[in-house]
Amino acid sequence: MDQRLRYEQLISEKLESLPIPDMADAIWARIEAQLDIDLPTDEGGGTTPDAPSGPGMMGWGLSVVIIALITAFLINKNKPDLKDSNTKLPATQNEQTTPALAPGTGPPPPDNSRTFSNRPRNKVLLTRKHRPIQRIGRALFLPHRQRQTAYWLQLQVWKQQPKQRTPYQV
Amino acid sequence: VVAVEENIIDMLEGSLANKRKSQEALFRHFYGFAITVALRYSRDEMDAADIVSHAFVKIFKSLHSFDSSKGSLHAWVKRIVVNEGLDHIKSRGRFSENVELETVPEPEIRSSVIEQMGADEIMELVKKLPPATHAVFVLYAVEGYNHREIAEKLNISEGTSKWHLSEARKTLQKQLEYLNN
Numbered sequence: 525m526d527q528r529l530r531y532e533q534l535i536s537e538k539l540e541s542l543p544i545p546d547m548a549d550a551i552w553a554r555i556e557a558q559l560d561i562d563l564p565t566d567e568g569g570g571t572t573p574d575a576p577s578g579p580g581m582m583g584w585g586l587s588v589v590i591i592a593l594i595t596a597f598l599i600n601k602n603k604p605d606l607k608d609s610n611t612k613l614p615a616t617q618n619e620q621t622t623p624a625l626a627p628g629t630g631p632p633p634p635d636n637s638r639t640f641s642n643r644p645r646n647k648v649l650l651t652r653k654h655r656p657i658q659r660i661g662r663a664l665f666l667p668h669r670q671r672q673t674a675y676w677l678q679l680q681v682w683k684q685q686p687k688q689r690t691p692y693q694v
Numbered sequence: 695v696v697a698v699e700e701n702i703i704d705m706l707e708g709s710l711a712n713k714r715k716s717q718e719a720l721f722r723h724f725y726g727f728a729i730t731v732a733l734r735y736s737r738d739e740m741d742a743a744d745i746v747s748h749a750f751v752k753i754f755k756s757l758h759s760f761d762s763s764k765g766s767l768h769a770w771v772k773r774i775v776v777n778e779g780l781d782h783i784k785s786r787g788r789f790s791e792n793v794e795l796e797t798v799p800e801p802e803i804r805s806s807v808i809e810q811m812g813a814d815e816i817m818e819l820v821k822k823l824p825p826a827t828h829a830v831f832v833l834y835a836v837e838g839y840n841h842r843e844i845a846e847k848l849n850i851s852e853g854t855s856k857w858h859l860s861e862a863r864k865t866l867q868k869q870l871e872y873l874n875n
Contacts, residue, residue, distance in 0.1 A: 528835055528838070529863075531808045532835035532836075533835075534805055534809060535816050535820075535835055535836065536836045536838075538808070538811070538812070538816050539730075539813055539817060539836055540730065541813050542730050542733050542734075542813045542817060543814065544725075544729055545739045545742070547739065547743050548722060551725070551729075551743050551746050551750075552722070555717075555747050555750045555751055555754075556717075559714070559751065562751065562755060563712050565712050565713070
């Protein structure tokens, strides 16, 4: 039994004829966006394309070009530095890094009686070109090593001199 | 009619297969009906758009649970939109007040006044009601639910539902008298 009052029935009838707002497209866009999250399709997102937009592609391309330019700059910058450090290295450094292996003074022939681990090992000969890291390291410690060499030479000269006793020494 | 029904079946099958085109067609088929229902529970068109969008996301996510032997698709869609509208009203105000009222006084409202008013003018009056009173009045006077059903839907007692209907009638009577004078 409908217990609604007459005016309530009238209100109900009137509200059936409310003007419909033109919002279907906007509401569907919101529904579709939510469905793409909750119920993604194999088609890849329905009517809206998933492909990146023009500015997005340009951004990626620009990033790749910038990274490539920076890499090329760093490579080119490092090359002349290596050459410079080669030319600036002193002769003393050369003697220490490359062991003297004059003809006839090389290591003795292998002795089979020794074990492999006890065998004296020859130093691996590498040119400067193949030892960039060691070269840079030496360049960094060069002043200290020069000072060490100077002190050693002074010590040798002092040892060669005759010892002078002081008056109170017995 | 047969062609329309076949069209709806195609839209339903496509929507069940998660095809966006079919889902969009189904949404556009029910848009006018759904937004009219939603407007009764909202303060403005933006609120109604929120209700419809949330309702249709639920519809597409639970479409597999629709059983045509238990009722029509229209009734199923309406129930989801109404529930979404009630959730929206609940978010606007509290529903916990428990006011018991067994006898509902019936204020005199002349039907001639309502007949002269437009739908949007009537809706403006209904929107001014407090949220809980608004919900009870629309459910009772517009949707045709009884107090027991309203009490279940809103999780209130039947007495509280009657009290809210009484309050709605009194408020509407005052507003209509004011407009009439």
